[in-house]
Amino acid sequence: MTDSTLPEGLHPQTLAVRQAIARSQYGEHSEALYLTSSYVQPDAATSARRFANEEAGYTYTRTSNPTVTSFERRLAGLEGTEAAIGTATGMAAIALMVYGLLKSGDHIVASRSMFGSTIKLLGSELARFGVETTFVSQTDAAEWRAAIRPGQTRLLFAETPTNPLTDVCDIATLADLAHNADAWLAVDNSFVTPALQQASRFGADLVIHSGTKFLEGQGRVLAGAVCGPRAIVEDKLGAFIRSAGFNLSPFNAWVVLKGMETLFVRMREQSRNALELAQWLQQQPQVARVHYPGLPSHPQHELAMRQQSGLGGAVLAFDVRGDSPEALRHNAFHVIDQCRVISKTTNLGDTKSTISHPASTSHGRLSEAQRQAAGVGQGLIRISVGLEYPKDIQDDVLRGLGGLS
Ligand SMILES: Cc1ncc(COP(=O)(O)O)c(C=O)c1O
Numbered sequence: 001m002t003d004s005t006l007p008e009g010l011h012p013q014t015l016a017v018r019q020a021i022a023r024s025q026y027g028e029h030s031e032a033l034y035l036t037s038s039y040v041q042p043d044a045a046t047s048a049r050r051f052a053n054e055e056a057g058y059t060y061t062r063t064s065n066p067t068v069t070s071f072e073r074r075l076a077g078l079e080g081t082e083a084a085i086g087t088a089t090g091m092a093a094i095a096l097m098v099y100g101l102l103k104s105g106d107h108i109v110a111s112r113s114m115f116g117s118t119i120k121l122l123g124s125e126l127a128r129f130g131v132e133t134t135f136v137s138q139t140d141a142a143e144w145r146a147a148i149r150p151g152q153t154r155l156l157f158a159e160t161p162t163n164p165l166t167d168v169c170d171i172a173t174l175a176d177l178a179h180n181a182d183a184w185l186a187v188d189n190s191f192v193t194p195a196l197q198q199a200s201r202f203g204a205d206l207v208i209h210s211g212t213k214f215l216e217g218q219g220r221v222l223a224g225a226v227c228g229p230r231a232i233v234e235d236k237l238g239a240f241i242r243s244a245g246f247n248l249s250p251f252n253a254w255v256v257l258k259g260m261e262t263l264f265v266r267m268r269e270q271s272r273n274a275l276e277l278a279q280w281l282q283q284q285p286q287v288a289r290v291h292y293p294g295l296p297s298h299p300q301h302e303l304a305m306r307q308q309s310g311l312g313g314a315v316l317a318f319d320v321r322g323d324s325p326e327a328l329r330h331n332a333f334h335v336i337d338q339c340r341v342i343s344k345t346t347n348l349g350d351t352k353s354t355i356s357h358p359a360s361t362s363h364g365r366l367s368e369a370q371r372q373a374a375g376v377g378q379g380l381i382r383i384s385v386g387l388e389y390p391k392d393i394q395d396d397v398l399r400g401l402g403g404l405s
Helices: 014-020 045-049 066-079 090-101 116-129 141-147 172-181 232-244 249-261 264-281 301-307 323-338 368-373 390-401
Strands: 083-087 105-109 134-137 151-159 184-188 208-210 224-228 287-291 315-321 355-356 381-383
Touching: 014 066, 014 232, 066 083, 066 224, 066 232, 066 249, 066 315, 083 090, 090 141, 090 151, 090 208, 090 224, 105 116, 116 134, 134 287, 141 172, 141 224, 151 172, 151 381, 172 184, 224 232, 264 287, 264 390, 315 323, 323 381, 323 390
Parallel strands: 105 134, 105 151, 151 184, 184 208
Antiparallel strands: 083 224, 208 224, 287 315, 315 381, 355 381
């Protein structure tokens, strides 16, 4: 399938709207959805060459699909990487990366503040295959350096900002550490997306996405991707996915492809709304602490502004006050339960604001020790801020906060 005939050097904001494969013979303006499992071959000899990778051409959707190709080219254009590969979910992207690149005996250094399922996958599931992970502080480069095992560490992996505490790591510093150890740096960019942060520009080798979140933008489908150099993404991961089948469905690829067209406006507007909510929350007496990279009180505020195009992103977290774990949990549940506009659901990145209690949902499967290490307490609430009128969201949160003693 040929590329569209766009000129070189276009800004990512243009690529978000325009990058795709060429139109079909019908000249459709909106990108076509190729909902097909397999492709009819002109003859057996051509089929044999395509299956042997001696000739370009689609054969079976577990190997590739034109709509998925459009999604991959658009995302790679946005991230500024040579290639991208679509996966069924964000977790499938992480699984594809680790199972496709690592082998028994290899070692990973990862942030201990990552999304709960990522910690579970790296810390428990992967260990059964002889790949060990050392978890370190998101923000202390000395801990990352000390954890690296020369000759054995193959991957450094961080998420920035983290889910749910929005801790920010210095991508360029971690990239230097990884490259000096002959390892790769992978960054999960789901929270701020390439609209705000091109992780590869700061030295990340691989960029992970849960496309389920802001790339898609309206909470309709699950999707994921790994972005990076062709030699890794196409040659290694492309070969592995053909056997492993972690693929993104064409329908989901199409929904995310269309979602990406509004990514830049959504990220800017939702970041503005999140900053307004974070500033308001800071003034509420029932709130002990607000975690949001756009606030000057955030410990990595300046770094975040440098890495994230001057914006904090659309996710924030805050701790309600309480004098015991039981009181904290009770107060957090009370605030969540009083919401009548914000959706009580764990997904994030939607145009609809969502509210959740990380300790009992996204981080509920972790042990108490893992949760404490990740800084996720019982009084913590996460809000992914959408496109509603900001004052309506403040009033919704105030309904619950106002009832706390
Ligand atoms: C930062 C981050 N990475 C990965 C994932 C996993 O994505 P998915 O739900 O698409 O598997 C999530 C989900 O919340 C996430 O927040």
